[in-house]
Amino acid sequence: MVQTPIKTSKVEKLKERSNFLREPLLTELKQDTTHFSEDAIQILKFHGSYQQDNRDNRVKGQEKDYQMMLRTRSPGGFIPPELFLALDKLSIEYGNQTLRVTTRQGFQIHGILKKNLKEVIKNILSSMGSTLSACGDVNRNIMSPPPPFKNKPEYQYAFEYANNIADLLNPQSGAYYEIWLDGEKAISAQEAPEVVAARKSKGKGMIVENSPEPIYGEQFLPRKFKICVTVPGDNSIDVYTHDISLVVMTNKKGELQGFNVLAGGGLGRTHNKEETFARICDEIGYIDKADVYDLVKAIVATQRDYGDRFNRRHSRMKYLIHDWGVEKFKSTVQGYLGKELKPYKKLPKWEYQDFLGWYEQGDGKWFFGIGVENGRVKDEGAFQLKTALREIVEQLNLPMRLSGNHNIILCEIAPEHKETVENILKNRGIETDPEAIEPLTRYSMACPALPTCGLAVTESERALPGITDRIRSLLNKLGMVNEHFTIRMTGCPNGCARPYMAELGFVGSAPGKYQIWLGGTPNQTQLAQPYEQKMPVEDLETFFEPIFVFFMQNRKAKESFGSFCSRVGFAAIRNFSANYTIGSYMDTDTTKRKFRKNQRRVSVPDEVFPQLKEIAQKEGRPMNQIIADALSDYFTKSKEA
Template structure:
């Protein structure tokens, strides 16, 4: 077997345990293949690590843990879906598998993939086999290699730059797909699935040995025996469209076209990444740097050169320090670029000027540019499910089955249905309305529309506290606080994760919640609405029960001292954390309401009164419609009640 080179400065130290597991795996086969055939409920630690390369994580339902009993094991499967593409056949298969073997839901990831949760070990092979046979794949969705390649989801047929982004997201994903036969041996008994043929130029580029970028006699010409030091992430986008968080990837490519719409090449950014560890200052979130411009004919060689640089010089000793962002941070951009150019074999041209980045979610109805339509549906926290009167899962199944249309998943974990005949618009709307799904994006609370949360509890083993299950109520509480403070229409980007790994990219949010202890969150402030600035940690452990008292002075300060049209994140950056802390320290809770409603008497340390869950949505709607606090409506209702009781 061909060994991946180790940089000179790393040879003196012992590689991490996982490097040995990869080396012993026979190119991602063992011990996974052996253990899969065993009648057990779960895999060993070594098999778990190899399973990740095949697109699956072993988890357990933490809600069902009982001391002295075996954990409730289940597998999470993640699809490889470049540009978020999910054909109708694959979606219907995912829906079926989630019912037969999963937890009856689907989860859209923040990298435009789809996840199945709760797959038992005994059903894993049948599940992955079904996905492969229905235009899907999980290969490379997890593990130490290139992950899902992202691209803007908008299906504009009259904007060639968007079509190029899709094309090259797919081709670069193919270029960096593992070449080992292990995937098909294990999941399809050696039978390779029928799939779209690989572009000849991609195949040629993978075999081309540019200044040592590949291992010529290896099963894995690009990756070698040890694959990458850690996960590696790539995006392809178009100028101005930041629907994919362009600064957060190991490599981001920006399509550059000429005046006639012909592809010229790509701007290249490198070194982004958000994962970190609490109380480990050597780990940090980082935005990518501008590297330069590369002509279209050179793009595969350039990608290989960057991958080879990280492969050969990335840290294989400390996994906390193994992402490419640390290599660039340690070396500096100049040294990193010089090493990339050595593998590339030529100088990289100057980075071309771009328009300002804007976040776009593409919700609602839009023209594709070829006579057909596309429709963006908001999926709160990416969870496709049926719950009460809101039956999104059933609605999507009905629409995809009836009209046989594909979908694109977005980086904000929403769904875009496209290739829609205008004659079918009304029928699709009717299905959604009948299933309780909001079809007007402007009717969605903006805090919800622009928020994201990772799954966290109960399935993620890394979660410190809640995220997906907690954010809806937290957003409601923030909205009510804003209403109380006379800011009913204010909104900002909120992102929440249950741990510091940052899967929902909270470090680019205007307001980021990062789980730091059970029921407590690190608070990050200062990101921008278009995700162009890195937020900074403001508070280490905010108890979620103290949310209102914590944020009231901050929001009041924002309302009083903001500039015209200034967003919350930009405001926080401008005034600085010292000023925010001083204002908060001097602020008397409730003083804003005392000033604005002087006739109303407030009693300190009021006891809270809760309302039944089924009444809360109606109460919230009434408060928003009337523009006044929920507690005021409750107080009036109680006053009427006691008045009538006294009169009786």
């Protein structure tokens, strides 16, 4: 039986009286207005859309430039050719002319007016797509590694189970089709029989009896819920950042045996709210393949019944596991499941791959990965990615897979069509050699932020290209021409581009200022930590120069930047920076850089450092100069005494 919390938030009450996600959205959709009410906006999210306004167009005293962002539900990032062509056309006719690949392997269309929203969703549904539960307090788009390997069964299993679990956890009330298709069910792939059977499986309290929503109930989940299915060693989907991560386990013959299970990841947080924090998954155990659907339902039921429904900042499952501890969480899940989990199985080291360039699928065909800077699919000057993709899909009828690093993989390419794909891309100004892409750009991500995201406090997508250019120039200046690392940027602390797993994370903290996170790893297996609270973007070079110099002078062989920052610790980095003079290096040889060493360094306590830095910024003087002046003044007074 589902427990009823004593206190619930306003959003919980709204969900409860929405008639399973119908009202007030259905009523307001029929009204001749430019935007929805706050109540309708909350319900609209479950249908895959956020109401936004273009903040570049705000004029005091005038109504906001309201528009809708629409997001696709695309498990494993699969986009059939019909859907891409429809999205391309819809973005031109009703959107802002662009598409955006999300970091959860879906497409977003920005700029849709309220009056056109129903027509756009209807077209998506008629083109083998969906937006249902792409947003809202439900299971979001399920991720899996994007490469369509046909000769690696573990990849096929990951994609298959991502699809099946997405179907299992889809809302069932029918409200979505009533609103957007006037009650007609969209033509879609038939659900697997095991999924239909799993939805009816009751377990011990997993199901809400006599409800149109047997898994979710009338209040759905306390907050958004994220799942991935991957294969051992492949961390192209940030395995530690999800509410549930399943790892395909096969035998030596490549036959599926079961899944390793991790749970409790999540990156959203709020500045100056220490009770909110980024968290990575815990290892929970191993489940046989026959029980995996029931296990997923048991974990969802645990979050449904025990997640915080009063404080939405504390309502993600990561906080439930943090508060309870892994053992209590595991015991509760096993109670719903009716059986114990087996021990977690050993895995190989996780590695990140972006799968750019040409790869054989294993069935005689090829796939080709295209790097998409910050996921924005657009035509801009000589760079015409959107047109190139349209031409390729129209001519060759190719499906695509979207990656968790917002890139695009074109699939099912016959050998005789490889040249056609290359020529179209080159003719439209698209780089086809992944090694020619600037590495800082290749391994970077940014959220959209301004001007459309209502949560953004500063720029992200529009700022990151300039940031990476400046960092590259600084690295080159310091003789570090071959150095690169993962950079991720968000315009607010919610973490949509997963900056807390990056080697260098920028998190918007005020207009033109960023919290700096250091210490993630290239394979995204370790949380970064906050190093600086509000770095003005104009100070980027002077801020990072001493950090990069310290890294260059003290790194171990083949040590990554993030691993270095984690190993030496922030106190050591701050002490070096405090005693470093900007530009204090000598280029004595065109092939070798030497730096003047500070023969005698003076360290300051951590609690003094923020005060010292504040004074330095206020007076426009280097911190080491302030220390020198203070000591000089002290020695003078000592002599006089």
